[in-house]
Amino acid sequence: MTDVLVLMEGIEKSFPGVHALSQCQFELRAGEVHALVGENGAGKSTLMKILAGVYSKDAGRIFYRGREVDIPNPRAAQLLGISMIHQELNLMPHLTVAQNIFIGREPRQRIPFVLDDKRINEQTRALLDRLHLKLDPRTKVADLTVAKQQMVEIAKALSFNSEVLIMDEPTAALTEAEIAELFRIIRQLRENGVGIVYISHRLDELKQISDRVTVMRDGRYIDTVETAQTTADQIIKMMVGRTIYEVMPELRDEPYSETVLRVSNLNRGRTLKNVSFELKRGEILGFAGLMGAGRTEVARAIFGADPVDSMDMWVMGRKVQISSPADAVAHGIGYLSEDRKRYGLTLSMDVEDNVVLGSMKRFLNALGIIKRSDTRVTVEEYVKSLAIRTPSIHQQVKNLSGGNQQKVVIAKWLTANTDILIFDEPTRGIDVGAKSEIYKLLNELARNGKSIIMISSELPEILRMSHRIIVMCEGRITGELTAAEATQEKIMRLATQREDTTTSPTEPVYA
Amino acid sequence: MAVDITTSVPQKSSLAGSLLRGNAAQRILAFAALIILFVVFSLASPNFLQFNNIIGILLATAVNGVLALGVTFVITTGGIDLSIGTVMSFSAVMTAVFITFWGLPTPVGILGGILTGAVAGFLNGLVIAKLRIPPFIATLGVMYVAKGLALIISGLRPIYFNDAPDFRPVAMGSVIGAIVPGLEIPNAVLILFGAAAIAGFILNRTVLGRYTFALGSNEEATRLSGVNVDRWKIAIYTLCGLFSGLGGVLMAARLNSAQPALGQGYELDAIAAVVIGGTSLAGGEGTILGTIIGAFVMSVLVNGLRILSVPQEWQTVVTGAIIIVAVYIDIIRRRR
Known part of the structure; x- marks a missing residue:
């Protein structure tokens, strides 16, 4: 079982202002769960979106079963047998399970354009039975839990007879029991020879589910290792390029009296x-x-x-x-x-505006006009003291990483x-x-x-x-x-x- | 802690809850509103339930109803079409050009008028899908273009269909009356219900309808599923334009003339009917039955208030209030 399904090499990708991927490589074999790890912004999702036809690569080559292929759009990927389950679930909540699974390739009746919903419900039921999922094909997706929506995504991906299944952070919103169920399905697929790419932040999960791990950092390929022969610490070291764990809380010396x-x-x-x-x-x-x-x-x-x-x-x-x-x-x-x-930031506004948004009153002059010099000083102080990594205080918050966005929220509350x-x-x-x-x-x-x-x-x-x-x-x-x-x-x-x-x-x- | 998530947990729901969820609820509410209006007006005035008055209501609903049918599709995708009113009058003018100026046979002229609307809708779709201009702006632009063209082509004057005596009966004749004497229901009403049946079929049973819901529910997911989103968007706006064209023909036939300056404002009446009927402006939900009920709520309201001698200005105020109440109910329902 060492058929190489996918080989990517020399992949390059730039977005305006960011060199997202440089000389990246990746190999996926049939019947393996291959974890792809790295910090946010390491380029994991970008690399996989290229494989799934969501983005087009600037340079590099992709081989599928030894043959060089071009994947210009998601449909081309699906036809090859490559499906991706995106981090933000890509379902239509107002449609039913069956309608979601067959979107874009609905069985038609003999009259052009007329749908055959009976058939998609039957086909969906067969598909769900194969996965041992007890779901009614006619349920609206909006009425399902996130975990079940995830199962619908998996069923959808498999309905293309996919040989490659890419999962981007599939467990982010799942409970322990739901994760166990997901893993059961992943193992079942692995036995059937499907190659699975598993993008995750949770290192403890990798140990449970993956065969190999590829680590990326800052848009570059770092290494691919066998999971069984690698410790979590080693993986973390590769991810961050430094050791980070300190274990005990920093208790205060004086008593907590007040x-x-x-x-x-x-x-x-x-x-x-x-x-x-x-x-x-x-x-x-x-x-x-x-x-x-x-x-x-x-x-x-x-x-x-x-x-x-x-x-x-x-x-x-x-x-x-x-x-x-x-x-x-x-x-x-x-x-x-x-x-x-959703609740902490106004993403399209810049760092400065976000930080002072909650305490605007303090920065107004007698005429009710914002004193920009004051806000700038305050915000720049916080950018320095909280080590917010941003090119300037005028950067839009949506362009910052999750950690830096969190710091902006903290600065906002400290300002208040x-x-x-x-x-x-x-x-x-x-x-x-x-x-x-x-x-x-x-x-x-x-x-x-x-x-x-x-x-x-x-x-x-x-x-x-x-x-x-x-x-x-x-x-x-x-x-x-x-x-x-x-x-x-x-x-x-x-x-x-x-x-x-x-x-x-x-x-x-x-x- | 062995929890088997594969076994479906029955959804907790009370009867009231299930009535208030889903758009069946809004339809019931709109339908209830319609019945209440009927009861109140018939108690308030003996003239309301007269056969002729009911026919008047049906006839008054025809044009707005047809426009609302088309825009139901667009609104269900999460879009909007502000051009349907002026595209309607533009189509009416073109119908007059074909029949009165060019002397084409009436059926050909009618088809031309409907296709004029479809072309305008196609243009809307093209601008929205290919130039990526938001529907509000794109259709606002086409609204002005259609208005201007209608005025230019007609030379600012109404065009009459005096040379085509077979045109007016398209809306005002009564096929039913010919078969069942005394039951003089105008053809325009039949056309409205026929168009509604077709619209319902398209929305619920065809690929176009399925993608209408899919686009409104999650456009990006639809795209990532391999659906050619641009193409279907153009198709949906074209369909909406086609209904506007039909509305133009009905309008012209009813007035036996094409009135180039008449259309503006009709788009808002149609959108109001759709909203009262429970179609969500956020997209993903919409029903044809709801839209038809919504259109009737509006015309019954206007008709009833007129019979009660409420001045026209006040009719407008009440209509506005009804729209706000309808949308507010929709918002409360959604919060659950």
């Missing part, structure tokens, strides 16, 4: 039940839990973004009433959403004189190298007296950053751990402590 935020009796329908906690000055308080445990809901309640049934809240010892985000901001609370692009920062998944979509920079920044903010609530689904991140950890399950706080006593196992146990087991905590149902 309570900056106290929340008690927070209730909201069935999503939040009697949530109470305190946040100290200079503390990083981790919120751990499974998806849907209610962590984001707590953050949004504190921030005044969602209505609640009841909540008592004290900031700096003073009782406060928060009924809108504006109230929260006035009390020095900032919320950094996990979806930065925020003392309590709530980070919701602070490193989601941020590559490994930039992650450690964000971590450093969080530590620095805490050292300088800011108080931080950090919601994270990644246990290593929680363990590495948190001074104290609160674990939630089904809308309740099920436990609190100090940095010293916390382990992955303890957190998981608390995170799965369902309501009916709380009376006998010594015997958790889920061990």
Whole structure:
């Protein structure tokens, strides 16, 4: 089983102002799962989009089964047997599963242009049966979970009888159980001789699923290695060109004495039940839990973004009433959403405008005109102190990498004189190298007296950053751990402590 | 924690929830609004339910309804067509040119008028798909072009069809009345329903309809699926133009003249009918039945208010309010 399906060599690609790929190579064999890793902007997606006909290469050669091929558009790739599942799912939510799978090649009836939906439903059912997926072909895609939408994408790709399947970050939005299901399908495909390219940030997954790993960095090919004979650390080293892991949280030497935020009796329908906690000055308080445990809901309640049934809240010892985000901001609370692009930034505006957007009032003169000299000084200070990598403060934010966008959001809240920062998944979509920079920044903010609530689904991140950890399950706080006593196992146990087991905590149902 | 995600979890939904989801809901709401209007107006005035008045309502809906049918396709793709009103009057003028000036046989002139609309729609599609100009701007441009051409070609004056006595009956004659004496339903009404049936078939059963929804739902995904997006977009705008052409013919036949300055504003009435009928301006959702109901809501409203002697200015105010309410209901529904 060492048939080489795809060979790419000397691939070059430039976008206006960026040399995205230079002399890249890649080899895919039949029946292997080949992981493609690298930091954001390393060129993984770009390289694969060239293979899938989304982009055209500037130079280089592509061989498919030993024959040189030209792939000018997605259709040409599909005809060769190359399908790509894009990071942002490419489905039509208003159409049904079957309509999505057969888009562009609908079976017709004998009259021209008239559709035969009965046939596509039957064919789709056969296809889904082959994958052991219990889905109704007539369900609208909008009504499916993200995981099932992903399965639809896979079914669609396979309906082309694809021999090459490229998956760009397929697990980014999936839960553990869903990932297991995805892996089952990937293994099934591998046995059938399909070559799979697996682009991912999650190194632990590569160990489970991949046979070989190709590492890219800054638009260049670094190396291809056998997964079984390589450690995660080695891969990380190749990705970032340096070692980055420091493990324990940076605890403060002096005690955490000053309570900056106290929340008690927070209730909201069935999503939040009697949530109470305190946040100290200079503390990083981790919120751990499974998806849907209610962590984001707590953050949004504190921030005044969602209505609640009841909540008592004290900031700096003073009782406060928060009924809108504006109230929260006035009390020095900032919320950094996990979806930065939607809720944190105005992407088409530049760095300067984004940073001062929330505190415009401070920069107005008597006539209500923005004092540009003042904003420039402030923003440039933050660009320096937070090490935001941008050609200038006038760069549009959409052109920055995920890590630098996150820093812009942080600068925005710091400009607004925020003392309590709530980070919701602070490193989601941020590559490994930039992650450690964000971590450093969080530590620095805490050292300088800011108080931080950090919601994270990644246990290593929680363990590495948190001074104290609160674990939630089904809308309740099920436990609190100090940095010293916390382990992955303890957190998981608390995170799965369902309501009916709380009376006998010594015997958790889920061990 | 063995969770088998392959087993379908039944969707939680209450009856009210399912009624409020999907565009079936909007259709029901628009239909309910139509019935309420009927009941209120017939209670308020004995004249409302008169046979002649109902015929008047049907006839008044014909042109706006036909225009709305075409623009339903465009709006379902997430686009907009502002040119349909003036393309309608341009098509009417061209029909008059073919029949009155050139003396072509009436059927040929009608076909020419419809094709004039299709050509204008094709132009819209070409500008949008190939020059990548947003639909709002592209069709705004074509709106002015069509308006200007209609005025130039007609010499700023109405053109009458006095030499073609077989033209007016196309809209105002009654095939049904000839078969069933007394049931004088004008042909224009039959044409509206015929056009609606064809539009419904195209939208729901053909490739063109499928891509109309696909484009409105996720254009980029449609492109990446290997669909020639540009070509189908042009086809959809051409179809919309074709309906405008048909609207022009109906308008001209009804007035027995081509009025070059009449069309502007009709596009907004048609778009309003589509929106009241539950087609989403965001694209991806749309129904022909909804559009027809929407068109009737508008004409029943105008007719009823007129019968109640509400001044025309106030009719317009009420229509505007209805549009806002309809869209607001749509937004609430979407939030769920």
